[in-house]
Amino acid sequence: MTDEIALDIQEVSKAFGATNALERVTLQVHRGEFLTLLGPSGSGKTTLLRMIVGFESPTAGRILLGGRDISGLSPADRSAGMVFQQYALFPHMTVADNIAYGLKLRRWPRAEQRERVGEMLDLVRLEGYEARYPRQLSGGQQQRVALARALAYDPEIILMDEPLGALDRALRIEMEQVIRRIHRDLEATVVYVTHDQQEALALSDRIAIMRDGRLQCVDTPEELYYRPASSFVASFFASSNLLPVTLVERLGPDSARVRYGQDELSCRVAGEIAGPVQLAVRRRSLRREPSPNCLVVRGTVAETLLFGDEREVILDVPDAGRVVALIAAHAAADLAVGQPVELYVPPEETVLVTDVDAGAPGTAGDADAPLQPDALAVGP
Amino acid sequence: MPTHAQTIRRALPSLRREGARPWSPTVGNVKALILLAPLVALLVGFVFYPLVKLAIDSLTSDHGLRNYSDVFANASTRRALYTTLIASVIVTAITVAIGAMLAWHLVTVRSPAVRAVLWLAVLAPFWMGTVVKNYAIILFVSHDGLLNDLLAAVGIGRQQILYTSGAVVIGIVYSMVPYAVFSLYGVFAGIDQSLLSAAQSMGASRIQALRTILVPLAMPGAVASAALVFAISVGFYVTPVLLGGGQTPFMASVIQANILTYYDYGFASAASVVLLVVATAILGIALRLVGRERLVRAVA
Amino acid sequence: MGQLCGRSRMLRAGLCLAAASCALVVSACGSSSGGGGSSKGGSGEALVVGDWGGAFDQGTKQFYADPFAAAGGASVKFDDASDTQVARIEAQQRSHSVTWDLVDSISAADAYLLDRKGYLVHLPAAMKTQLKKTLGPTKVTDFGFTMSNLAYVIVCNMDRMKTCPSSIPEFFDVQRFPQSRALPSGAPIYTMTMATVAGGTPASATSTIAPNLPPAFAALGKLRPKVKAFWESADQSEQMMRSGEVDMALMWSGRAWRLKDNGMNIQINLDGGAYEPAIWAVIKGSKHVDESLKFMQWIADHPEAQARWAAALDYSVPSPKAMKLLPKAKAIRLADYPPNFRKLAVPNFQWYAEPKNAAAMNQQWQNYVRG
Ligand SMILES: Nc1ncnc2c1ncn2[C@@H]1O[C@H](COP(=O)(O)OP(=O)(O)O)[C@@H](O)[C@H]1O
């Protein structure tokens, strides 16, 4: 990854009739960066991708690729490679012809085409499959051909729309590795769409979280996971529990004192704080052993499910509703449904968040408020 | 609380006990034959029998084998045969082209209102009777008709269109477009639109994407559609009569005249057999040229 | 309604084609089932007439059949066989199961053809002589008499021309009349009869001498560049005139009058036309020949019935007395109205009934049309 900006999305909006699929999205992707658009279904990820590749044009805003404004260009005049969820391989062409399609359009000499197809097949580990037709390949193989096809002509940016969505779990994990390796080897700039946090975590340099057509925040997986800037990021990205707390005082730009029930504790702050506050507690932060100054969560066991090494314990907590904890299986062996239980959370693992909803971007925060590492969180 | 699977498992043995055989979507050969028997009987009674009878009549009635030499010796019948075949080929090309454009729009158009209007336009010739349909074309191409008004307006001047082979072609095309649209709609609807997006994302223009992706994928369907249109066109009777003014004779007119005006059944049946054989041969050759292997591959 | 519909040869031709093929199939089945139907005979039974259906049958029933039955004759039933009469008779004869006793108003060319094949009963000599006296010699043949007669006439769109050709030679004169024309495409004998007149044969002689084809086709050849269309059905001939696609047409008189009645500015010249008679005849193999002949005799002997029939259906009838009984305005439109009839060219049907003559003419004619 370099500092050079490959893709610059400036205040882009898109309306389909009355629906605002995208609202004032601003985002930069660096050359060689792997950026994932993550968000629930219908949040506008595909729409954004289709605008980058040129199938849709923005209602407002500009898109620059390599410094060039491509907003008004046809797909053919942009230099993007796209990988589709359903592969979209040409059924009447062999694997080799599929991969060579973009090369033919660019009038590469025949010999170079053949050579490049060979390289691409090596890259996706499909040597010897050039003469097959797509229907003679498995789903994973087809997606690798699709990847090779999009990469073959060296596009400035690779776009992938849930490329692993149609594959089963084992293949998905295998393909994640293929994609990671290729990204590393080719130093390609990738914009990747998924609604799966695990996939996003495994692949991304940075993740842009989308919600209802707005960009919620953009950050590294670590920051988003450990220091979520909003209650949405905390619950959607890290599946954190949100406990109702009251703000006692701000201790500085990145910490505060809050009260949960009778207890008071210090916690981190990562984003803007405005309006009702909640405490984000990751599922693995709930422990059975107390630690100094820890937060105590009391409830009764509603259900437990064994996940191999870990056990998911669901508590009914007065005021907070259901709280989910992931506890080492041996430490949770004695928990039975209906049993009252106390779980403990180290205060440094809690983050104070508010629901900085899309509803009001640019809500004035405190002057000394949030740290936003890449200055790309919420709107202007 | 029992799980869903348990409930089902518990229900299964009771089903077995009542002797219900497991349902299967396939039907045995014998059963299938019995079910198909009425259809087969219809086919034999209304297709094979008349064809065989026609072939036998053409060889036995009136002048026997000479019926055939008469057909080929007759300059006007030969001309009718050429006219029928050439006009049908032209009709087929135009119809499939128009049908493809309409079908493609029907598949891709997003607005339901536009789609409804398109369907209406496509179906209109179906709802009209033959005479009404041809009369509509007469009004359209006649000396004072819309088309000539248009030609006059753009400075080309009025042309004699009615009672030429051009009018006949226009008339048959109008009748045949729905057939082409129906058959091609299914073909296009079966083609994944994202293939075109994929092609464009790789740098293909819209035209290139259509040419390199849509056309090859639609080709077998288009050929089937063309075969259908050709086969029906060859048998047209009323349109050539009404729009051709007797000067674009189709074989059907010759056959009709020989039955009703000249009472030469032998000649008429021989002419029918000749038309049938020649049209079938043309279809066969055309399908052959496109390539069976290519058809099969694209369909599979 | 009903006007000329029944008899227009090519009308609804597609249907006719279908019907004809049905007839062929019927004939095939009939031969294996071996004539069942009419083997009983006897005088109390109804006569069956192969007819044109619709208004035509109704007129014939109301003005001929019902009065005939009321006067003590046999009752008459109608079998609608519009435009498929020849095929049906052919089928009945081949399968030896004759179900018709009579056929009504079959075109003269068809009648002669059927007679050559021996399918029609010849009139007894005395009856023939008597009919010739009642109806006139040209209206009676060996096997019947004419009915529902028509004329092919010259019709001009007077918005397009100052004068209309008033004779057959003028119609063929493309120098004087360069306007476009429409001709009938089928039934060539009528157009050919007119062409022989254009080729030099006097109109009064056409019915008796063999047509001289080479000069006739030479005349047609000169006409060809001006022939814009050939009409297949009477509807089409009207439509061609009405839409102004052609300036002149050779068309059936009834249709021409209809155009005029509808307000079109046309001129109709019966002076330059051809007579197209149709024939009543008894079918060979009928079990009621005597009763059938009696019915024909009754029609011939009742000019007032013919006049009513003609008034209702707008077709011409053979009896000169009937012409006198009709209002003049109606009579002058009909082919048998003596001043009209005298000027019409009558085809030589006897010559045309010879298959090799018909084949030669038809062949050349088809080449002419499609050429
Ligand atoms: N072509 C379109 N016409 C109308 N609405 C659309 C269209 N494409 C997307 N939308 C709407 O835009 C919103 C975002 O859709 P999309 O970008 O597909 O979301 P995602 O890919 O995140 O699931 C949705 O509400 C969707 O219904």
Ligand SMILES: [Mg+2]
């Ligand atoms: Mg999507």
